[in-house]
Amino acid sequence: MTSVIDRPPAPDTLVTIRDLNKAFGGVDLYRDFDLDLPRGKIVSIFGPNGCGKSTLINMVAGLLPIDGGQILFDGKTLSDTRIGYVFQNYRDALFPWMSAWDNIAYPLRRGGAKRDEVTRRVEELKQLFEIRFDLKLYPYQMSGGQQQTVSIMRALAPGPEVLFLDEPFSALDFEMTLFIRAKLQEASLATGVTMVIVSHDLEDAVFLADRILLLTRRPTRIAEIIDFDMPKPRSPEAVSDPDFIRTKGRALEVFQREMRA
Secondary structure (H helix, E strand, O other), rough: EOOOOOOOOOOOEEEEEEEEEEEEEEEEEEEEEEEEEEOOEEEEEEEEOOOOHHHHHHOOEEEEEEEEOEEEOEEHHHHOEEEEEEEOHHHOOOOOOOOOOOOOOOHHHOOOOHHHHHHHHHHHHHHHHHOOOOOOOHHHHHHHHHHHHHHEEEHHHOOOOEEEOOOOOOOOOOHHHHHHHHHHHHHHHHOOOOEEEEOOOOOHHHHOOEEEEEEOOEEOOOOOOEOOOOOOOHHHHHOOOOOHHHHHHHHHHHHHHHHHH
């Protein structure tokens, strides 16, 4: 089902947010908040603690009710849109009674996919993520990095139009962070899925992003939107590139301005 929105979105927008309102305890967090998220891009969300970064993606993903406003996905409601979500706490996100393989297959089976289709899709993701560990393992038998990898594979399995990731690197060591950065880029390039990533680390936010959404303190507004067109895939050495340093510096400048506000 499609809906009409009062103020048309920018060209090639996938997610349109208009007049979003959310309050906690009578105090506004978001008030009349508008945002367009571009199709097929990676958008990073960064801002001061307590500005509602995770709350924003939770509202867009339907995990948290909104107090008012409208959220549409290519003109459709959430119920007509396939989304994926990678939770910050991957240890609690995976089903502990299922193997890694069955965790990845779960959304496909729930969607009515046939056995051959499920097997083929899991194998595709196994190849994409270059899985070297046994997918017969249960979550408690895997490292944190392996659990997070499985969480991302499960979220990608049904072919979402939008993939939300809530601080996906927060509990990973540097080696796994580099690996997940690389694989998310490959998944983005291979599938064209729109990704929305909340990060508390500015380098992570800039590294993956085509667009960086910088937020203010509450009531939360958009402080600035920075487009970053450095070619992909970006290698770990990209952090020393002058364009990267310049973009990170601008984002830091805006962030510090908002911290002082």
